Amino acid sequence: xxxxxxxxxxxxxGREIWRLFRKNKPAMIGLAIFxxxxxxxxxxxxxxxxxxxxxxTGMPLEKPSAEHLFGTDNLGRDLxxxxxxxxxxxxxxxxxxxxxxxxxxAFIGAVCGYFGGWLDNVIxxxxxxxxxxxxxxxxxxxxTAMGVGMENLLWAMIITGVPGYARFVRAxxxxxxxxxxxxxxxxxxxxxxxxxxxxxxxxxxxxxxxMMASSVSGTILACAGFSFLGFGVQQPTAEWGAIVSASKxxxxxxxxxxxxxxxxxxxxxxxxxxxxxxxxxxxxxxxxD
Amino acid sequence: MLKYAIKRFxxxxxxILGVTVIVFTIINIIPGDPAQRILGVGASEExxxxxxxxxxxxxxxxxxxxxxxxDIVTRFDFGSSYQNGDSVVYKIRLNFPYTLKLTVLQVIAxxxxxxxxxxxxxxxxYSALDNVVRVVSVSLAAFPGFWVYMIAILLxxxxxxxxxxxxxxxxxxxxxxxxxxxxxxxxxxxRLTRTTMLESIRQDFVRTARAKxxxxxxxxxxxxxxxxxxxxxNQVGISFGMMLGGTVIAETVFAMPGLGSVIVNAIQSxxxxxxxxxxxxxxxxxxxxxxxxxxxxxxxxxxVKAKFVKQ
Numbered sequence: 001x002x003x004x005x006x007x008x009x010x011x012x013x014g015r016e017i018w019r020l021f022r023k024n025k026p027a028m029i030g031l032a033i034f035x036x037x038x039x040x041x042x043x044x045x046x047x048x049x050x051x052x053x054x055x056x057t058g059m060p061l062e063k064p065s066a067e068h069l070f071g072t073d074n075l076g077r078d079l080x081x082x083x084x085x086x087x088x089x090x091x092x093x094x095x096x097x098x099x100x101x102x103x104x105x106a107f108i109g110a111v112c113g114y115f116g117g118w119l120d121n122v123i124x125x126x127x128x129x130x131x132x133x134x135x136x137x138x139x140x141x142x143x144t145a146m147g148v149g150m151e152n153l154l155w156a157m158i159i160t161g162v163p164g165y166a167r168f169v170r171a172x173x174x175x176x177x178x179x180x181x182x183x184x185x186x187x188x189x190x191x192x193x194x195x196x197x198x199x200x201x202x203x204x205x206x207x208x209x210x211m212m213a214s215s216v217s218g219t220i221l222a223c224a225g226f227s228f229l230g231f232g233v234q235q236p237t238a239e240w241g242a243i244v245s246a247s248k249x250x251x252x253x254x255x256x257x258x259x260x261x262x263x264x265x266x267x268x269x270x271x272x273x274x275x276x277x278x279x280x281x282x283x284x285x286x287x288x289d
Numbered sequence: 290m291l292k293y294a295i296k297r298f299x300x301x302x303x304x305i306l307g308v309t310v311i312v313f314t315i316i317n318i319i320p321g322d323p324a325q326r327i328l329g330v331g332a333s334e335e336x337x338x339x340x341x342x343x344x345x346x347x348x349x350x351x352x353x354x355x356x357x358x359x360d361i362v363t364r365f366d367f368g369s370s371y372q373n374g375d376s377v378v379y380k381i382r383l384n385f386p387y388t389l390k391l392t393v394l395q396v397i398a399x400x401x402x403x404x405x406x407x408x409x410x411x412x413x414x415y416s417a418l419d420n421v422v423r424v425v426s427v428s429l430a431a432f433p434g435f436w437v438y439m440i441a442i443l444l445x446x447x448x449x450x451x452x453x454x455x456x457x458x459x460x461x462x463x464x465x466x467x468x469x470x471x472x473x474x475x476x477x478x479x480r481l482t483r484t485t486m487l488e489s490i491r492q493d494f495v496r497t498a499r500a501k502x503x504x505x506x507x508x509x510x511x512x513x514x515x516x517x518x519x520x521x522x523n524q525v526g527i528s529f530g531m532m533l534g535g536t537v538i539a540e541t542v543f544a545m546p547g548l549g550s551v552i553v554n555a556i557q558s559x560x561x562x563x564x565x566x567x568x569x570x571x572x573x574x575x576x577x578x579x580x581x582x583x584x585x586x587x588x589x590x591x592x593v594k595a596k597f598v599k600q
C-alpha cells in the first residue's frame with residue numbers, strides 16, 4: 001500500500017495562533033510597543049550608564065533639557081537614566097511575580113484536580129480561606145511579617161497569588177480528567193505524573209497562558225503600588241513606583257518628575273494588555289466579545 | 290429560607306476563625322525576633338529578652354495563637370499598640386468611620402458609572418458610544434491608581450485650584466479620591482454589565498415584552514436589566530469588600546484619616562498588633578459581606594434559591 005498524501009496540510013498550532021494574532025491590529029501595536037520596551041530593558045546599559053542613576057550630576061529639580069532629557073530629581077540625579085533603568089526592576093518584578101505563583105499554582109492545582117481525595121479537600125479549603133481575605137490586606141500582613149524590600153515583596157506576591165491560580169488550574173484540569181483520552185491513558189497503566197505532564201497540562205495550557213497574559217499588567221501595577229507605599233523596592237534603587245512616590249512633595253515645582261515615570265508604567269501595562277487580549281482572542285476565539 | 294439563612298450565618302464562624310488564624314500565622318510564623326525588629330540593631334540582649342517577655346513572645350506559637358483568639362472572642366480585645374499602648378479596638382473605632390464613608394461613596398459612584406455605561410453600550414452595541422466606552426475601559430486597566438490620584442491632584446488642585454489636595458474637612462476633599470477610584474474600577478463592572486445585558490437582551494421574554502408593546506425604557510430596565518442584575522450585584526458587593534481593604538493608597542496620597550493610613554503607619558513603625566488587628570477586622574467584614582450577598586441573591590432570585598433551599 002502506498003502512503004497516501006494528507007488532503008490538507010496540517011497546520012501547527014503555534015502558526016495558527018500567530019496567524020490569528022497577526023490579523024489583530026491592536027495586538028500587533030501592543031507587540032511592537034512592548035518589543036521596543038524590551039529592547040530598552042535589554043540595552044539599558046548601552047543607552048545610558050547605570051551609574052548615572054545614582055550620581056548627582058545636576059542641580060535638584062532641573063527641567064527637562066538636552067543634557068537631562070527627563071530633567072533631574074530632587075537630589076539632582078538624571079531622571080532619564082532612572083526611568084530607563086527602572087524598567088528592568090519594574091518589568092522583571094511584574095513578570096516574576098506573575099510567572100512564579102502561576103507555575104507553583106498550576107502544579108498544585110493540577111495535582112489536586114487530578115487526584116482529588118482528602119488532600120485536595122484540605123488544600124482547597126485552605127486556599128478558599130486565603131482567597132477570602134482581600135489581597136491587599138494579605139500583602140500588607142506579609143510585609144509586616146517579613147519586612148519591606150523587593151525580595152520580600154516577591155515572596156508576598158507568590159504566597160498571595162498561588163491560591164487563586166491553583167483554583168483556576170484545578171477547575172480546568174477537572175474538566176479534562178474525565179475525557180476519554182485520559183481514561184484511555186490510565187487504562188494503559190501510564191504513570192499518573194506522566195499523564196499530568198504530557199496529556200493534561202499541555203491541554204490546559206491555553207487557559208493558563210490567557211490567565212498569565214491578563215495578570216502581568218495588573219501585577220506590574222500592584223508591585224509599583226507597593227513600592228509607592230514604600231513597602232516594595234527601596235530607595236535609592238530606580239523603580240517606577242518608587243520614583244513616583246519620591247516625586248510627591250515636589251509635584252508643584254516639578255510636575256514632569258511625577259508624570260514621566262507614571263507614563264512609563266501606563267505605556268508598558270497598556271502594551272501588555274493589548275497583547276494579552278490579542279492572545280486570548282487567538283487562543284480561544286469563543287471568549288471574544 | 291430562614292433555615293438556610295441561619296445555616297449560612299453559622300458558617301461564617303469557622304471562616305472568621307480561619308481568617309484570624311491565617312493572618313496571625315502569617316505575621317507570627319516568620320523566623321526572626323520581634324523585639325529585635327522593634328528595638329533595632331543597637332539593643333542589648335538584656336533589653337531584647339525583657340521586651341520579648343513583656344510582649345509574650347517567649348511563649349510557644351500555639352499558646353500565643355490561642356490567647357489571641359480567646360481575647361478577641363471573650364473580650365473583643367485585639368491587643369494594644371506597641372507604640373503608645375492604645376488599644377487596637379479604640380484605633381479601629383476612631384478611624385473606621387472615615388474608611389467606611391470613603392468606601393461607600395466610592396462604591397456608589399462606581400456602581401452608577403459602571404452599570405449605566407454597561408447598559409448603554411449593550412443597548413447600542415457596536416455604536417460609536419459602545420466603541421469609545423470599550424476602548425476607554427480597556428485602557429483604564431493600565432493606569433496605576435496612585436499615579437492617577439497624583440495627576441488628579443496636579444490638575445485639579447495645583448493647576449486649577451478647584452479642589453483640595455488633602456484632608457477631609459469639607460465634602461470637597463472626597464471628590465478626587467472618590468471620582469478617580471470609581472472611574473478606574475468601573476471599567477471592569479462596565480464590561481461585566483455589558484456582557485450580561487447582551488445575553489439578557491437576546492432572551493425570548495424580552496422579545497415578548499416588546500411584542501406586547503412595552504415602552505423601550507421599560508423593556509430595557511424592567512425586563513432585561515432586572516434579569517441581568519444578579520452577577521452585577523455580586524460584583525458590586527465583592528468590590529465593596531475589596532475597596533474597603535484597598536483605601537490604603539487613596540488615604541496615603543490624599544493624607545486622609547482612616548484604617549488604611551493606620552495600617553501603613555503601623556507597618557512603618559513595626560507595630561504588629563495594630564496591623565494584625567486592623568487586617569483581621571477588615572477581612573472579617575469582607576467575609577460577612579460575601580455571606581450577605583449570598584443571602585441577598587437567594588432572596589431576590591428564585592433560581593439561586595432553588596439551588597440551596599430544599600423544598
